[in-house]
Amino acid sequence: MQIQVLLLLSRAFLLLSGAWAGEIIGGHEAKPHSRPYMAYLQSQEGANYSGCGGFLVAENFVLTAAHCQGDSITVVLGAHNIEQREPSQQVIPVRRQIPHPQYNRETLKNDIMLLQLQRKVRRDGYVNVISLPSANQRVPPESHCSVAGWGRTHADNEWVSDTLQEVELDVVEDELCEEYHHYNATTMMCGGDPEEGKSSFQGDSGGPLVCGKTAQGLVSRGSDDGTPPAVYTRVSAFIPWIRKTMRRP
Numbered sequence: 001m002q003i004q005v006l007l008l009l010s011r012a013f014l015l016l017s018g019a020w021a022g023e024i025i026g027g028h029e030a031k032p033h034s035r036p037y038m039a040y041l042q043s044q045e046g047a048n049y050s051g052c053g054g055f056l057v058a059e060n061f062v063l064t065a066a067h068c069q070g071d072s073i074t075v076v077l078g079a080h081n082i083e084q085r086e087p088s089q090q091v092i093p094v095r096r097q098i099p100h101p102q103y104n105r106e107t108l109k110n111d112i113m114l115l116q117l118q119r120k121v122r123r124d125g126y127v128n129v130i131s132l133p134s135a136n137q138r139v140p141p142e143s144h145c146s147v148a149g150w151g152r153t154h155a156d157n158e159w160v161s162d163t164l165q166e167v168e169l170d171v172v173e174d175e176l177c178e179e180y181h182h183y184n185a186t187t188m189m190c191g192g193d194p195e196e197g198k199s200s201f202q203g204d205s206g207g208p209l210v211c212g213k214t215a216q217g218l219v220s221r222g223s224d225d226g227t228p229p230a231v232y233t234r235v236s237a238f239i240p241w242i243r244k245t246m247r248r249p
Contacts, residue, residue: 024149025226026198027167032080033088035148037130037215038164040082041115041206043070053149053207055215056129059120061246064206065220065233066099066113073097075117078126082150083162088126092117098245100238107182111220112233113206114245131214135239143171145191145211147219149204169198169228171211176229180221187237189217192228199228 039054039062054064054075062075078088096116103110121127139145148166169192177183177190191209192199200207200219209217209232217232235242 024147024161024165024167024199024204025201025228026196027148027165029161030080030148030164030166032164033078033126035164035166035210036078036126036128037208038077038079038148039064040076040079040150041068042074042076043068044072045070051150052205053219054115055206055208055218056121056127057114057132057215057242058129058246059123060117062094062115062117063208063215063218063235063242064113064115065218066103066111067105067108067220068113068206069097069099073115075115077121078124080164081162090121090127092119092121094118100241108220108231109182109184110187110233110238112218112235112238114242130208130210132239132242133214133216133236135236137216137236139171139189139211139216141171141173143211145169145171145209145216147191147200147204147207147209149200149207149219167198167200169193169196172229177231180231183231187234188220189232189234190229191217191232192230194228197228199226199230200232201226201230 037055041052043050052068054062057063073094077090094115095118099113100110146168172190174185204219207219208215220231220233222230
């Protein structure tokens with residue numbers, strides 16, 4: 001109960017401060033609980049709070065972006081409206097934050113992190129894992145994918161969304177993301193056709209880029225105004241590290 005109250009108060013702070021939270025451009029509200037792997041991350045660093053996305057990959061592990069680190073993180077699973085105390089929600093503090101050992105906060109190289117939860121989730125119709133790709137699997141340009149998150153729905157609107165939003169977008173050629181410094185096609189993916197205007201945006205960070213039924217990428221960074229394309233961490237490049245890390249005691 002205390003954790004839930006803290007979450008709601010922190011969410012209110014985010015709304016007032018305009019701090020980062022999940023954001024989708026050009027999308028629509030998702031069907032409630034149609035993405036049972038989705039996680040909302042409430043991160044505290046000192047007196048500041050921020051929000052990120054993530055996704056459940058094991059009964060006690062969530063995958064997200066390394067730049068979503070904080071002094072402490074609470075994970076909310078099974079949510080559609082994060083402003084409400086839905087019976088489906090499971091609110092679990094993070095036991096251990098495990099950013100990739102070669103993560104670089106300046107270049108966002110290796111922008112990926114595992115969160116070990118304090119307890120295993122209760123898997124049901126509202127909370128479940130999503131499949132990961134095979135190691136080094138490539139997703140070709142023009143592949144149809146989707147991304148989801150909670151938050152603002154327009155670059156000019158500072159208010160975040162209470163309900164989960166989603167958008168369908170295509171993987172595009174790596175050349176379209178070369179405008180981003182330090183873009184590396186080996187460990188990153190480029191997503192979102194500039195002509196369609198559909199994209200993830202600031203702070204939707206850590207949410208999954210889902211192609212088919214597999215989490216092929218996770219939101220890393222994008223343009224200041226939400227114009228696509230955006231950069232996604234290529235999950236398949238990190239499968240050995242993910243598997244090894246989750247096996248550790």
